[in-house]
Structure formats: structure tokens, C-alpha cells
Amino acid sequence: MAGIIGYGVYIPKFRIEQKDVAIPWGSWSPGEKSVCGADEDVVTMAAEAASNAMRHAAIDPEQIGAIYFGTASSPYIEQYVSPIIGEILGVRPETTRIDYLGSLNSLGNAVLGCLDAIAAKRIKYGLVLGGEDRATAPGTEGDANFGAGAVAMVIGTTGTIADIDGMDTYATLFMDRWRSTKDSWVSNQADYRFDREYGYQTHVAGACKGLLEKLGKKAQDYTYAVFAQPDERIPSLPAKELGIQKGQLAPGLASVVGDLGSCSAFISLANILDKAKPDETILFASYGSGASNAMSLTVRSQIERKRKNLTPLEKYINRKQNITYISYLRLKEHLKRGPY
Amino acid sequence: MKGKVAVIGVGMIKFGELFDKSLENMIQEAYLNCLKNVQKGIDPKEIKAAWFGQWSGGFIGQGAQGGQSLASMIGNLDLSCSRIENACPTGGDTFRNACLGVASGVFDVVLALGAEKMRDKPSAESLGGAGGGGGAETGNHPSWMMGQGGPAIQAMHATRQMHQLGYTMEDFARVAVKNHHNGSLCPYAHYQFDITVERVLNSPVICWPLHLFDCCPQTDGAAAAIVCRADLAKKYTDKPVYVWGSHTGLDHNQLWDRSSFVSQPSVVRAAKGAFEMAGIKPQDVDFAELHDCFTNTELMDIEDVGFARSGEAAKKLKDGEYDMHGKLPINPSGGLKAHGHPIAATGLGQIFEVVTQLREEADKRQVKLKNGIGLQQNVGGPAFGAAVVNILSRSR
């Protein structure tokens, strides 16, 4: 059975209060979010997450059979970034490098791709990683909410700290977030209530139900429920539908580090795994663009043995420096110095 | 080299921001001044070979000028010429190659000329061009050059000099004060005004711990020397100046290969070679023109050439030893700080000064001569891994 052998996360040091971004435009948003430094992007963030994951997993780069990079904010429309990760680690040319792009379910799909390759026995170990630092337009809700971060997981069948007992997907045609080649920013939600019920809730609950039925399990039996967190209240919607209790839900992160897009469910998963005990179980679902990938995980005893090599999410959350809105405008390039 | 080569003429133009002079015009003016400087006169056609120093082609917008440029510019198409480039030591190394051309016995009379047009671009851009990070035009990956460049590299030395040798920013500032005073007496200097330690320390910080007034300016200029066989010198002048030693010393290209940041091994090697050739020791030298691209660099140069032990130069400076009328005058011309640093012309400008001093024609800035021996030194390069030392004497 395939599972997570090791993982790592990264959150940038810089933080801003979401209200400082919203209030100048007559709006409001709770909590804080992380902001990429001037020299950071999804590649640099994922590189540090990958370094943490490789140390935690204790495998050699030559053992990696494939690298799957999932993001909705690649610096390139054409040109993969997974080869850069491959070069940093020093993997063999035979190692596949694939980017999953263009959706907030990109990282979820990257995991799916990895699991398929392992099941097909094409590879033994895969590195699945992703970062998010989405482009925003000034004065919009995304500009106040979207945070930055990265996560990496080594997936394989030996030495797992958490087994993936099953995975299921649920998808329809649903437009809630998009960015065309004409736009230099991600769209903002025009109809939050429609999007959250018919988008997020329908697909997350749908994927979980399909998975639970396949496995013959009940949502209430899981120790934890980890869902994508575009905001801190939305996971309670599918939770209610599935009969999940509040105590099972993973802690809120969207008001600490912001909406981390396709990374958000996985950063939340890392947060749980940082403290999880053997035999505990996790019901997981990612969400993006009308698709949700649900997973069922069981924590193994290796998790405690390997914890000494782990850099927990908490360490990155506590490492922070708040910035002003002016600095934020410059970092996001909403404000640029005149060229001449 | 010793006893084989003599300098019979030197020439230069005033260094400065010469917006109305082109590279060609500066070269021609310096060349003509040099010809005029040959006391008994010289037919230009006697000069059969030349070495042309220019540090930068494309970086600072002056256009790439190859070795061929000189012949046409001075109207001497029978000239045999090569271009010399060796970072900041270009001028001194151009002189060295010219001397080698004569010492080899192949040529009797040769010309060494260096010129640099730096101010056709704003100072910040030419400063950045002088090694500033990010430019992959150097064949290096940008991550190895980030934010570096002359000021940053010497500033990193200065930090270490402060940490390891106990030097202070006041010590560095005193170099600028001395050199500005000397420059105020030199008609060729870029800056001809006195300054104080306060003014240095209150000037904007360019690269901590170096202030604006710790840094030499971006300068335009050209300088030349005519060199001939020692046994023919008296035909051209009653006051020939002889070349006793001339050596280029090198070191690593990458900063992190360097062994020390309070000493420049390239200078140590150049000095050692030149002193050996000349058969003399540092204490035999009457005065020196050293490479103070930054004030702290002069202190290192003094120690590396062998005039003081490591960590001693600052105190000796404070005690006045290196003043124009001190025990060992350093940079009577005003140094790079006040006289200016048109990179390839600098070394030859220093040769001009050494020769003028040895002929006792330096007017208000004349230093006292004991042995009649002067020394010229440059250092530079991506990791300050190139240096040149020339030792000149009024005796053969």
C-alpha cells in the first residue's frame, strides 16, 4: 500500500494583517497571511519544502522515480518547473518530471498521478510537491486573502508514516476561479454563496462520500477531517453534510497564513501529521475548479520514529516579520518604480 | 630589466569628468603632451611599437577599442601595437609590456598609452559595470556576482580590517584627507580641494563601512610614456628615468578562493618580483604612488608592498609618515581618490607622477628625494587578483 514516507512544508517569513490590505479599499478580512519576499516564488518555496521532505523521508534523490509539481501560480505558462527541483536534488534523467498546472486542485491531481504510477509499478518512490503565490489585483478579495506557501511529500510503499488506504475523485464543470492568458491576476469570487455551496461543498462532500462508500467506512469514525481551506469556516459545510463533528476538523490556517490555493489541504494535512499518533485516521479532500480528490489515511508507527527529522509547520508559522501595506504593494508588484 | 630601459617622456591630460572630450581626443592630447615632454625632441616616426591600455570596451559605453585603434588615432600607421587589459592594473601593466618590448632588444623606442572614457554613462552605471553583480556578460553565473563590484569587495576587506586589525573608519578617512590635500596641489588632479575627516564620515554611505568620500571617482583621462633603450636615453633627455623593476602579480579570480581579506596576495607577489628585479628593499624607496581606489585599499597596499607590517599602516599614517613631507610620501599626486581613476590611464598617470618627481619637476608637490627611487603600484580585478609594481630610479 502506498503512503507518505516523509513530508516538509515552507511558509515565507513575511506576514501582513489581512485587514491592512482590505481596509484601504473599503473592505475587511480577518487574521494574517504570508507574503513572498522579493526573491521568492513557488519554485524557491517548494525547494525548501522538498529539502525538508527528503530529510524527513531519509531517501536518496537517485531513488526518486518521478517528480510531480502541482501549482496554480507557476511563473511560466510554458516551461515546467519540476526540472528545476530535479536539478536541485540531483535525480536521474530517467526520473519523470511533470507539472500539474492551472487549477487549485493541481496538487491533489499531482498526488493522484503519483499514486497511479506507483500502482502501475512504474515507479517506487515519487516526490509530490507544490507551492502557491497567486497573482492578485489590488483592492480585490483575493488580494486580501491569498497567502503563500509550499509543501512536499515523498510517496512510496516502504517506511510510510501514513498509508493512503484509498483515493477517490469527484468532478463536474464548475467555474469558480480562473485566470485567462489575458489576465495578470486570478479572478475574484462574484458569488461566494453559490461558489461555496455548489462548488466547494458539493465536490468535497461528493468525493468523500464516494470514497467512504468504496471503503465501507463512516466519516464519524475518522480521527481528523482535513479539507482545503480557502477560508476557515467553509470546511464546516461539507463536514455538516458528512456528519463530521467540529472536534474532528483540522485547525484553521486561512487566517494565519491565508488561502494557500492548491497547497492548502496539504499544508493542513502536514499540520495534523506533525502531531498525529499511530493508528489515527484522516479523511482528506482537496478542492479546486469543480474537482475534489478525497483520500483516506492511516497513521503508522514510523511517524514517531521519524519525528526527530521533521521541521514542523509551527516552526515556520512562528518565524514571522510583519510588513506594512506599502511594502506589500511593492512585493506584489502592484507598485513599481518608474524605469527612467 | 634593470639597466636596460629608460623613460624619456611622459604626458597626460588633466583627469576629470571630460564630457566635451572623446576617447580619441583624449588619447591624442595625452600623446602630443608626451611627445612635447621629450626634452630634446623626438620624431614620432621613431616610435616603432606601442602598447595600448584600455580596461573596458562594452561595459561602460565607450565602445570596444582594440589594439589597432592607436595607430590611426596618432597618425602612425607603421606602428606595431597590442591592447593590454589587466583590470585596474591595466595602466601599470601596459607600461610593463612596453618596457619588456625594449628590454627584449626587439625595439629601441616604444610608446605606452592608456585611456578610459568612463563618464559617457552616469556614475552609477559605470560603477555597476566595473564588476557589479548580475551581469552574465562576464561569463559568470549571476548568483556568484550578486551585488558585488569594486566598492563592495573593498568594503568587505575594510570590514575585516576593522575586525582583525582594529582599524577604524577614521583611519580610512585620513587617507582621503591626505590625498585630497596632495591633489589640491596637482594641476592634473580630478579633485583639487581639501577635505576633513568629518566630511568623509558625514558623506553618504556607499558600501558600509565605506562612505562616498572613501571611494575614488569615476573619471575620464589618458596618460602616456615613451620608453627607450637605456643606452640611447641621453640622446633624448638629460633627465632620463630608469626602470629597475617591473612585475605583475596575480591571485585568485573568485573571492572565496582568497586566503585573506586584510592582505592582497597579488600585490605581495607583484612587489616581491619587482623588488627582486631591482635588487632593493622597500626601505630604499623614497616615495610611492599606490592604488587607493578606496581609502582602506591604500592601507593594505602599504602593508602588502612591504612599507609596513600588517596592522601598522594606520598608525604610521596618523603620525604623518606618509604625508607629502613625511618619511615616505604616499600618493603625492593625490592618489586615485583625488587625482582620479580612469582605469587604464591610472597606472600611466602614476608613472607620469613618479617620473616628474624623480626629475624634481613636481613644483608645489615635490617630495624630498634620498635615493632617487620611486615606486608605482596598482591592484584590481574581480577578486583583486591582479597587481602591478614598477620601480623607477634616476640612476641607471
Added chain:
Amino acid sequence: MTQPVPASPMFWRFNTEVHRLVGIKCQDCGHISYPRTKICHECGSQNLKEYKLPHKGTIHTFCVNWAPPPQFEPPILPVIVDLEGGGRYGGIMTECGSPDEIKIGIKVEMVFRRMLTDRGLNVYGYKFRLAEEG
């Protein structure tokens, strides 16, 4: 039409050195040269072994550059770092709130960052940041 430098053969040649910091250690004199090379820079020996630069070290010297080239926002903090286990590397600091945080002898670690962008292509490499305790 010009080729963005990151797409050039030079950059491709340096892939291993830039992404994995591979240099050499001379088996005769012990000098560590980076990037990889075929002759020891210090002693001229060819008896060399590949050596990956350690990622952690202490600051040997630094300066605070308030006048970097036009494409950089000042101040920039260039550093020379003595690496833990041998070797030296130079680079710039990142994530420094103020130049006062930097002193000779403090611990730093390498992080992978974007250096610059040339006509849309990113150039990545390693910078230094202050190392955390523990």
C-alpha cells in the same frame, strides 16, 4: 533579437554547480574550489575530488551595499561565509530586516532563491539567511 542569458549554453553548463553547489577538493593541498574545475586553483594539482559545498556556515566578512547595480533594490548585504566542514562561498543575505543583524561570526544557512529575471526567464541560485537556533 537576442537570447535571454538563462537560455544560453553557459547557464546550462553551470546547472550542476548552481543547483547542487558542486565544487572540488584538492587531495594534495586541501583547497576547495567552487565551481568545479579541472586544476586546483591554489596548487595546480589534478588530484581532485568532487565536493558539495555545505549549506551552513558563519560570516567571515560582509559589507552593506547601498549602491548596487540599477536592477537591485538597496541595501544589498554581500557576505563571504566560512562553510561548516570546509570551503568558503560568497553571496548575499536575504530576509534581513536591517543591516544591524549582520556581524562577523554569526551563523547563516543557504536558501534557494530567485536571483533575477531576464526577458521572462528566471535565474535561481543560493543566498544566505540567518540560521535559526536549534
